[in-house]
Amino acid sequence: MNVLVIAEHDNNEIKGSTIHAIAAAYQLGGSVDLLVAGLNCSTAATNGAKIEGIAKVLLADSQPYENQLAENIAPLIQQISNKYSYILMAATTTGKNIIPRAAALADAQPISDVISIVNKDTFKRPIYAGNVIATIQSNDKIKFMTVRATAFESVLKESSPTAIEVIEKSFDLGKSEFIKNDTVFSERPELTSARVIISGGRGMLNEKNFKLLENLADKFGGAVGASRAAVDSGFAPNDMQVGQTGKIVAPDLYIAVGISGAIQHLAGMKESKIIVAINKDPEAPIFKAADYGLVADLFDVIPELVEKLVV
Amino acid sequence: MKVLVSVKRVVDYNVKVSPKADNSGVNLNNLKMSLNPFCEIAVEEAVRLKEKGIVEEIVVVSIGPQEAQEQIRAALAIGADRGILVKVESDTELQPLAVAKCLKEVFHREQPNLVLMGKQSIDGDNNQTGQMFAALANLPQGTFASELSVNPTHVTVTREVDGGFQTLQLTLPAVITSDLRLNEPRYASLPNIMQAKKKPIDETTPKELNVDSSPRFSIVSVDFPPERQEGVKVSSVDELLEKLKNEAKVI
Numbered sequence: 001m002n003v004l005v006i007a008e009h010d011n012n013e014i015k016g017s018t019i020h021a022i023a024a025a026y027q028l029g030g031s032v033d034l035l036v037a038g039l040n041c042s043t044a045a046t047n048g049a050k051i052e053g054i055a056k057v058l059l060a061d062s063q064p065y066e067n068q069l070a071e072n073i074a075p076l077i078q079q080i081s082n083k084y085s086y087i088l089m090a091a092t093t094t095g096k097n098i099i100p101r102a103a104a105l106a107d108a109q110p111i112s113d114v115i116s117i118v119n120k121d122t123f124k125r126p127i128y129a130g131n132v133i134a135t136i137q138s139n140d141k142i143k144f145m146t147v148r149a150t151a152f153e154s155v156l157k158e159s160s161p162t163a164i165e166v167i168e169k170s171f172d173l174g175k176s177e178f179i180k181n182d183t184v185f186s187e188r189p190e191l192t193s194a195r196v197i198i199s200g201g202r203g204m205l206n207e208k209n210f211k212l213l214e215n216l217a218d219k220f221g222g223a224v225g226a227s228r229a230a231v232d233s234g235f236a237p238n239d240m241q242v243g244q245t246g247k248i249v250a251p252d253l254y255i256a257v258g259i260s261g262a263i264q265h266l267a268g269m270k271e272s273k274i275i276v277a278i279n280k281d282p283e284a285p286i287f288k289a290a291d292y293g294l295v296a297d298l299f300d301v302i303p304e305l306v307e308k309l310v311v
Numbered sequence: 312m313k314v315l316v317s318v319k320r321v322v323d324y325n326v327k328v329s330p331k332a333d334n335s336g337v338n339l340n341n342l343k344m345s346l347n348p349f350c351e352i353a354v355e356e357a358v359r360l361k362e363k364g365i366v367e368e369i370v371v372v373s374i375g376p377q378e379a380q381e382q383i384r385a386a387l388a389i390g391a392d393r394g395i396l397v398k399v400e401s402d403t404e405l406q407p408l409a410v411a412k413c414l415k416e417v418f419h420r421e422q423p424n425l426v427l428m429g430k431q432s433i434d435g436d437n438n439q440t441g442q443m444f445a446a447l448a449n450l451p452q453g454t455f456a457s458e459l460s461v462n463p464t465h466v467t468v469t470r471e472v473d474g475g476f477q478t479l480q481l482t483l484p485a486v487i488t489s490d491l492r493l494n495e496p497r498y499a500s501l502p503n504i505m506q507a508k509k510k511p512i513d514e515t516t517p518k519e520l521n522v523d524s525s526p527r528f529s530i531v532s533v534d535f536p537p538e539r540q541e542g543v544k545v546s547s548v549d550e551l552l553e554k555l556k557n558e559a560k561v562i
Contacts, residue, residue: 109527128436131327131536176479181475192473292559308548
């Protein structure tokens with residue numbers, strides 16, 4: 001019943017989403033190994049080896065694994081998969097890109113976006129944009145899964161480092177070439193790891209008004225998000241989108257400003273600990289999901305909040 | 312250049328679904344069915360490549376019940392040239408691995424230079440089929456595409472990834488899965504809808520393609536998600552701040 005977790009990393013640190021996937025792996029039981037694949041990523045492997053509970057780290061440090069191209073990582077995973085009952089990654093864009101490819105090579109039907117582990121072969125996952133939750137039972141011998149980071153709480157502890165085993169074999173499909181990454185640089189924390197998120201919707205009226213939300217987010221040291229409606233209206237870039245088709249978040253405090261509360265938005269933020277809704281329409285569905293609702297004009301309320309808030 | 316586009320028949324995105332009374336699945340009786348929005352974007356992209364003179368022929372394939380002909384016709388009305396229906400019984404739905412296996416067989420028969428498909432269907436939300444098909448056919452994959460540039464030997468694809476964009480260059484033939492921002496699909500005009508009725512649709516089955524389509528998981532139950540309890544309305548910023556500080560203790 002051993003578990004392999006595929007790490008996402010920046011060659012130095014193991015990403016937060018992977019730590020959540022490891023938390024899910026511990027729920028499955030058995031020993032948990034961590035695969036760190038990349039180029040010049042031995043520091044990440046060393047840091048992975050310090051995560052409490054990891055049995056061993058597998059390090060595949062080779063040119064074709066640079067940028068974690070699915071075409072080259074998937075055969076590596078497939079080759080070592082028969083030692084495991086479960087292969088896990090966080091349900092990030094990288095995890096969703098790699099896991100199905102690796103599963104198909106192993107003739108397995110992967111399970112995407114797991115939000116709950118019921119028992120050793122039964123899992124819950126949202127379908128139809130989170131409108132309903134399916135409980136499914138897998139009969140594959142090796143279960144390939146992506147797990148939703150926000151659904152598995154991580155308590156990262158360090159322990160004395162475990163063994164690192166080097167995998168020499170290198171796979172290269174030779175049909176895909178990395179050109180570049182355009183990372184959207186921000187002083188603020190990433191949406192998926194922020195403690196506080198201020199999100200704006202169509203009620204923000206234009207792109208310029210998002211500055212109001214940035215002022216508020218800055219007071220919290222929080223992140224700024226947007227609804228699909230705001231993104232589609234061109235008020236905010238897509239990487240700020242919170243919702244079923246955007247990012248799934250679960251901060252301590254989520255403040256929805258001028259957001260009506262479409263189901264697809266709620267699917268992305270309803271696991272937040274405290275939800276505040278500010279909207280001038282008292283009938284907006286967002287109030288049904290909010291712990292605290294304030295029916296008011298956001299253009300009055302946000303500046304007042306910025307002025308009065310002492311964090 | 313020849314392009315293969317796969318499309319899926321799904322519940323229309325405006326319809327709110329509910330579990331069956333016995334929770335054995337989703338109640339789909341008498342619901343409006345449509346072309347999956349991500350698939351529609353894939354079809355549109357293929358048609359734009361044809362309009363630019365890069366692509367000569369667009370073949371649309373759907374793996375689904377007889378009724379999926381309607382969605383193939385919808386794709387033909389946008390501008391695809393001919394269709395293939397891989398027909399399954401109307402009460403069964405193939406799981407993504409089986410769909411990927413069917414696509415692999417169709418790919419080998421048709422020998423397209425490029426395969427375009429949606430990144431996920433809005434019913435199962437799996438986001439798997441493109442990646443699995445690419446693996447089985449030993450092709451490179453450009454998932455969650457927001458921009459494409461195609462030349463006779465390569466496709467350059469911009470992918471929407473966490474934290475920004477990634478650009479890859481793939482050797483053709485390649486698999487591309489579309490994200491929302493790749494394009495805005497056109498509405499099919501009435502003359503094109505009429506013309507689409509005359510375009511040919513071939514039929515086959517998973518069995519004829521020698522595909523093992525047995526399910527790998529079973530549905531134990533389908534339920535509504537737990538409801539979040541409705542909270543309280545506050546009347547002022549001061550009251551909100553007081554609650555966040557003393558009651559919720561988040562500031």
